Amino acid sequence: MELVRLKLVTIVAEAVLEHRLVEEIKRLGAKGYTLVDARGEGSRGLRTMDWEGKNIRLETIVSEEVALRILARLQEAYFPHYAVVAFVENVEVVRGDKYV
Amino acid sequence: MELVRLKLVTIVAEAVLEHRLVEEIKRLGAKGYTLVDARGEGSRGLRTMDWEGKNIRLETIVSEEVALRILARLQEAYFPHYAVVAFVENVEVVRGDKYV
Amino acid sequence: MELVRLKLVTIVAEAVLEHRLVEEIKRLGAKGYTLVDARGEGSRGLRTMDWEGKNIRLETIVSEEVALRILARLQEAYFPHYAVVAFVENVEVVRGDKYV
């Protein structure tokens, strides 16, 4: 079984951005994503589960190149104004071509 | 404090597989797992929270050997027909013997 | 775009500990966290979504130093009596100063 190294990008953001972020990552080359509802706290204070403040946690497995593109786009258009956090990890997958 | 290196296997799959996958990973040597409900999109299209299409996200910390066994089993019995994605990461834990 | 390496600490614990754990990690230097509800199984048996048994999954991005402090605190005060699991990963983030 051959394992391929890829990047896992995780984005935590206010829920109102769900549709936009999904569009963005697809446009930048992501082939899929997984999403769960979350709550959290950061520099902008507690984001509870109240409708106006809940968070989403979005994961996508992508190539390093796409990962960097996603981060760049977030930095440009989302980090300044929205409550968004993102991080990248190394992961290994089977069927690497599914993700690129 | 001694940190031990282990593997974190994350499986995203259609919810209907929950019981089967839990059985499989236990049989293959996993000592525990954590599970959250999720939604997502991949090559088989959007899987919403509708009852018939929701996903689960299952994590288990295991030894490298068990991780490979799990991936092999997924590749053999699940990847061909079901909407399943899996990836492996390196993690460090305290009390490493709890997981093997 | 400059990527900074930090630690992602993930804690899975029985839900009753939510407030305490959030206080602890903040006190130990975490600047934020993300939390989702989870279920799972480990050495203490199945923790279902029943009110008395549900789990939380808490993530926080911190410096290596803070990560170690958190693990030490967990080992001292939580691992012996509570159903708690924790692991550490390497992640890369933009805007590294946000987290330390």
Add this chain to the structure above:
Amino acid sequence: MDALELIRLNLLSPMVLAFFLGVLAVLLKSDLSFPEPLYAALSLYLLFAIGFKGGVELSKTSLEALLRPALATLLLGVLTPLLAYALARRFLRVRQEEAAALAAHYGSVSAVTFLAALAFVQAAGHRAEGFMPTLVAFLEVPGVVIGLLLARARGDLREAVREVLVGRSVFLMVGGLLVGFLSGEEGMAKVKAFFVDPFNGALTLFLMELGMVAARRLQDVRRLGARLFAFGTLVPLLHGGLGLLLGHWAGLSLGGGVVLAAMAASASYIAAPAAVRLALPQVSPSLYIAASLAVTFPFNLVLGIPLYYALGRVLWG
């Protein structure tokens, strides 16, 4: 009342209108969405309530009256999946397992179609027998079993039967029936304001959600083509007719006969999909979910039920 008038009445009931409102929400890309637990709570409530109501009625009827209807139902449970299988093979020209998957769905029952039929005959001034929920359980199981047998998916058969029998839809309906049967009129008095009076309103909300789910499946139908559409409307007509005949033979009332017809005509989209997905993973779920949920369900809801009623009136004379 002629058939057209019946259809009009049915179309303008809050339940059917709510279904179309749900469809509209999806077509207009509204951000309306039902939280998943609300869906689960409503279906739990509806299934238990219908069983309960039936059980209370049943406590007032002799059990021997159940015999012939039960037989008729079992017959339907064997005939309808075979019929659906044959039609799928010949008419849709799909592979054996695909036809079997469809057979499992069209052989068993959609609980909501059953509820809608009950509400319809009630609104038309009739009442179905109290034991109808029991018949749903009888009809739910054979369909799935025969479907899987047709696919030669023997390995999982026992597991699949067990899963359908204790699966939440059958369990809740039969469980409610038991509770209603044992607690009788006295029990009914205590919980009527919760399980009976608000029932149709809850069904209305539920149908709004189902409209949304069905609309999201519409694109699958389009992809699968006109044949699937034809299959999804002709099979219920056939099964519905068979249901009427057998119901009449079994001595059911007009109300009961129409409900039995609707049950036979309906295709499961809760119990069957889960069982089939696990046992026949090689068949794409779009096929059977689109057919049963996006074609057959609305067809029955809007046209089928009034039609079975119109036919029933002829048959019952």
Add this chain to the structure above:
Amino acid sequence: MDALELIRLNLLSPMVLAFFLGVLAVLLKSDLSFPEPLYAALSLYLLFAIGFKGGVELSKTSLEALLRPALATLLLGVLTPLLAYALARRFLRVRQEEAAALAAHYGSVSAVTFLAALAFVQAAGHRAEGFMPTLVAFLEVPGVVIGLLLARARGDLREAVREVLVGRSVFLMVGGLLVGFLSGEEGMAKVKAFFVDPFNGALTLFLMELGMVAARRLQDVRRLGARLFAFGTLVPLLHGGLGLLLGHWAGLSLGGGVVLAAMAASASYIAAPAAVRLALPQVSPSLYIAASLAVTFPFNLVLGIPLYYALGRVLWG
């Protein structure tokens, strides 16, 4: 009944008391919390139910009676955001986009204030016109549009309008109205026990949750200062007065006029925040959510509505 007596009556209704109980829960740091799906389910139910009830009433009134009230509402929809903008600029001295964000909120409607006003006039022995829910839809949209125009956030304008129009609040209310209109009294008879009888009780629970949400926002108000508090109470008085005048001109009944006043006086905290957050991200959401939810909403609930009613009685004579 004088104004004080009205306020007392209003204060001691289960709805208003439940709101304060929610506030108390937060102040006492109780671990009470509403599961998010319950919040969603209640709001879905309330919005659809109110639309449905209105629709059934509407099916009994001539549509031409709707003309002048609709015109009055559109006028309100244009005037109130402009007024709110001017006041925010001059009085709060906030930046242009901030004033625009506030204008979007105070120009549109809070559905719960609308519901509370309906319940109030009903308890006071009056009834509002059946088409009021339609007017809510008319009033919801222009506020957001003009708000975004004032901020020159043109790029997202079309998208924002679409989002408000098919957004769940407007969609559910107008959808319910349609269902009620089409199914009429006959439909009402079927679902009254679900959508009408338990309505005020469901509203009570919902207000408890809103009390908790509002209380959590109180600290934002404190941070933003007394000016915001003054803004959040004066603007509704102004808008409410305008609403009364236009309602009277349009020939509404006293009940309808008071409800229209409460609508004009209220500030949206569902549709507007989402649209504004996306279109004007540089404005901190604390500003508008605190103002509309933690100041204006309780003000209207407790003092505003009885006041508009007292004024209305003078005006209607």
Add this chain to the structure above:
Amino acid sequence: MDALELIRLNLLSPMVLAFFLGVLAVLLKSDLSFPEPLYAALSLYLLFAIGFKGGVELSKTSLEALLRPALATLLLGVLTPLLAYALARRFLRVRQEEAAALAAHYGSVSAVTFLAALAFVQAAGHRAEGFMPTLVAFLEVPGVVIGLLLARARGDLREAVREVLVGRSVFLMVGGLLVGFLSGEEGMAKVKAFFVDPFNGALTLFLMELGMVAARRLQDVRRLGARLFAFGTLVPLLHGGLGLLLGHWAGLSLGGGVVLAAMAASASYIAAPAAVRLALPQVSPSLYIAASLAVTFPFNLVLGIPLYYALGRVLWG
């Protein structure tokens, strides 16, 4: 009616039957499950509704009538945990902290047992005093406090008391009581169709879920052995008897006395477990959750309540 007849009547109520249906669902490994928010929503509704109903009744009784019953309750709140502690040490031979954990549970109240007792006495043609929900709050707190004191878990005592007092069960019940008290009959008229009429039905669904949770705990009981089973049935008998005596002394009606007995006999499984889990982590939660939820709760529901009633009829003459 003799005791057996009472037990039969109780057994055949929809509530008790639903509990067993829940147990059955687990034994048959049905995939039936209540979405967690439904559980939360139902318990929220039930607690608030019962408080509200009590509050409205209270608004019609003199407050001095509350004095002696309150005293009796506080006495129960001190005696029952001590009794439970002594029995656990001597009879179960568990460690000090384990006995203390059990004392905290058996010293406080299970809200659902309270509700079931209310429903029972009502069905038997009696009515309990309107202030009973207040007494629940009085009884909830001392048990937990004394339990933690017995374990010398002083560090967390204040926190634990606060948590129980503003914990959601007590807060909702007392909050509902306040709302009911302040809004009185007039308020009741507005929300009766939501908080009163459907109450028993909602309780039925809730008990189905509790049956599932209890059944999942059954294996813990088996592991912990027959002694725990004996403990979980004898303690309620003792506490129930004490409750009857004190209730009689306090001048409660027969209905009120039986409900007080059931309260004393019951063991908390919402407030107490959370407080004890945090303060006494070294005690395995299986011990106290299995005892209170899988043994004592069904015992009271099925046998205890009719028994206290039978005894009460003797005592009240």
